[in-house]
Amino acid sequence: MKPLSPKLKRFLDFIQRFTLSFDQAPSYEEIMVGLGFDSLGTVNWYVKTLEEEGHLSRIKGPNGKRALTLIHKEHATTTARLPLLGLIAAGEPIEALENPEVVDVPPSLLHPDNYVLQVKGDSMIDEKIHDGDFIVARKTKTARSGQIVVALINGEATLKCYVPKTDCIELHPRNPNFPVIKVNPQDDFHINGVLLYSFRNYLN
Amino acid sequence: MKPLSPKLKRFLDFIQRFTLSFDQAPSYEEIMVGLGFDSLGTVNWYVKTLEEEGHLSRIKGPNGKRALTLIHKEHATTTARLPLLGLIAAGEPIEALENPEVVDVPPSLLHPDNYVLQVKGDSMIDEKIHDGDFIVARKTKTARSGQIVVALINGEATLKCYVPKTDCIELHPRNPNFPVIKVNPQDDFHINGVLLYSFRNYLN
DNA sequence: TATACTTACGAGTAACTTACGAGTATAATT
DNA sequence: AATTATACTCGTAAGTTACTCGTAAGTATA
Numbered sequence: 001m002k003p004l005s006p007k008l009k010r011f012l013d014f015i016q017r018f019t020l021s022f023d024q025a026p027s028y029e030e031i032m033v034g035l036g037f038d039s040l041g042t043v044n045w046y047v048k049t050l051e052e053e054g055h056l057s058r059i060k061g062p063n064g065k066r067a068l069t070l071i072h073k074e075h076a077t078t079t080a081r082l083p084l085l086g087l088i089a090a091g092e093p094i095e096a097l098e099n100p101e102v103v104d105v106p107p108s109l110l111h112p113d114n115y116v117l118q119v120k121g122d123s124m125i126d127e128k129i130h131d132g133d134f135i136v137a138r139k140t141k142t143a144r145s146g147q148i149v150v151a152l153i154n155g156e157a158t159l160k161c162y163v164p165k166t167d168c169i170e171l172h173p174r175n176p177n178f179p180v181i182k183v184n185p186q187d188d189f190h191i192n193g194v195l196l197y198s199f200r201n202y203l204n
Numbered sequence: 205m206k207p208l209s210p211k212l213k214r215f216l217d218f219i220q221r222f223t224l225s226f227d228q229a230p231s232y233e234e235i236m237v238g239l240g241f242d243s244l245g246t247v248n249w250y251v252k253t254l255e256e257e258g259h260l261s262r263i264k265g266p267n268g269k270r271a272l273t274l275i276h277k278e279h280a281t282t283t284a285r286l287p288l289l290g291l292i293a294a295g296e297p298i299e300a301l302e303n304p305e306v307v308d309v310p311p312s313l314l315h316p317d318n319y320v321l322q323v324k325g326d327s328m329i330d331e332k333i334h335d336g337d338f339i340v341a342r343k344t345k346t347a348r349s350g351q352i353v354v355a356l357i358n359g360e361a362t363l364k365c366y367v368p369k370t371d372c373i374e375l376h377p378r379n380p381n382f383p384v385i386k387v388n389p390q391d392d393f394h395i396n397g398v399l400l401y402s403f404r405n406y407l408n
Numbered sequence: 409t410a411t412a413c414t415t416a417c418g419a420g421t422a423a424c425t426t427a428c429g430a431g432t433a434t435a436a437t438t
Numbered sequence: 439a440a441t442t443a444t445a446c447t448c449g450t451a452a453g454t455t456a457c458t459c460g461t462a463a464g465t466a467t468a
Binding site: 231233244245248 | 423
């Protein structure tokens with residue numbers, strides 16, 4: 001596959017970010033505004049060019065035009081970002097951000113179902129996750145035993161190790177100083193995703 | 205193959221670094237600015253010379269642009285990886301690995317001077333870094349006040365916040381439960397790098 | 409119909425590469 | 439002391455592409 005020029009990369013990157021953030025491909029005009037062009041023709045030139053090179057495909061949705069253009073390869077750019085969806089703090093539901101930013105992650109974590117949360121407070125310290133840390137999770141409703149999950153119990157969010165038993169589900173901390181939680185059938189329990197990665201930036 | 209003059213080597217190195225960092229060969233102008241030339245002709249002289257000597261080739265893609273490629277590319281990777289240089293544990297020198305692996309990092313951390321260490325033991329916990337965590341640091345001999353540094357004191361490695369004072373250097377932990385270390389002039393003290401990032405993988 | 413969007417085309421400009429002529433500074437050769 | 443050679447450096451100008459614009463026509467939905 002041919003190398004992409006910086007401008008083509010930027011274009012592809014924009015589409016990827018937009019799609020990740022809004023769950024929908026951008027219209028030509030949104031691209032035009034977002035990238036500072038003055039003409040839709042320019043947008044179309046990019047789409048055509050990138051399609052010819054196999055980086056983009058404009059598969060039309062079944063019924064119409066609006067959400068049509070879409071990414072072909074997840075990884076055509078050197079940038080690897082995921083949307084930062086919100087804050088998570090034990091004892092509270094996940095707090096969503098209005099305008100999701102994006103944050104850099106290792107390219108191997110790029111996946112449409114992955115997302116980033118920032119941890120508020122030291123309440124996840126039993127999982128060795130501190131105030132201000134970021135976590136990458138994959139959206140899923142189920143988990144395998146032993147995986148650490150982003151869980152919601154009665155509206156409260158937490159990170160715990162998922163251990164299903166025959167009679168109930170247990171949530172284990174990674175730190176023996178903290179207690180095991182037993183989920184009762186009457187509890188409102190959801191798995192929101194499984195933990196893949198955590199990171200912290202220094203230097204601001 | 206002829207030996208390279210220092211300036212030619214510097215030129216070649218620049219191209220390699222640029223290409224690794226941006227996944228894209230530099231344009232003549234970027235080289236000019238990056239290397240402090242005042243003329244594109246100078247850049248072209250280098251390119252021509254190095255091409256004649258077989259160190260560089262300008263394979264044109266469909267577009268002739270940004271086509272500089274090193275002949276002896278050891279490392280033309282599209283992924284973002286840094287070398288895992290070894291293990292760090294407080295109270296011991298840094299233990300280098302014989303065959304450095306590479307690990308995935310966010311692309312923004314790609315830099316020729318950056319490297320990765322894995323933390324052994326819970327001795328860095330005052331910096332909120334746990335057993336098994338990975339850290340990304342930038343190799344440097346100096347640091348600014350407030351930065352967290354990979355430091356060697358009398359052969360022992362540690363992570364601490366660098367706080368130079370008028371009479372001596374202090375190393376502060378990030379956790380108030382741990383003591384401040386004062387570096388005396390007679391101590392063998394080196395800064396090995398500054399901490400940029402830390403991360404931990406789940407799922408295996 | 410109107411609205412919201414995509415596609416096509418001709419023409420222009422900006423971004424890059426390449427070529428060429430000349431200049432400098434140092435050291436080696438005559 | 440004068441020349442020659444080597445290793446660079448500068449400036450400009452020509453040649454290609456990559457990219458941009460504006461406008462017009464097309465297609466679907468309501």
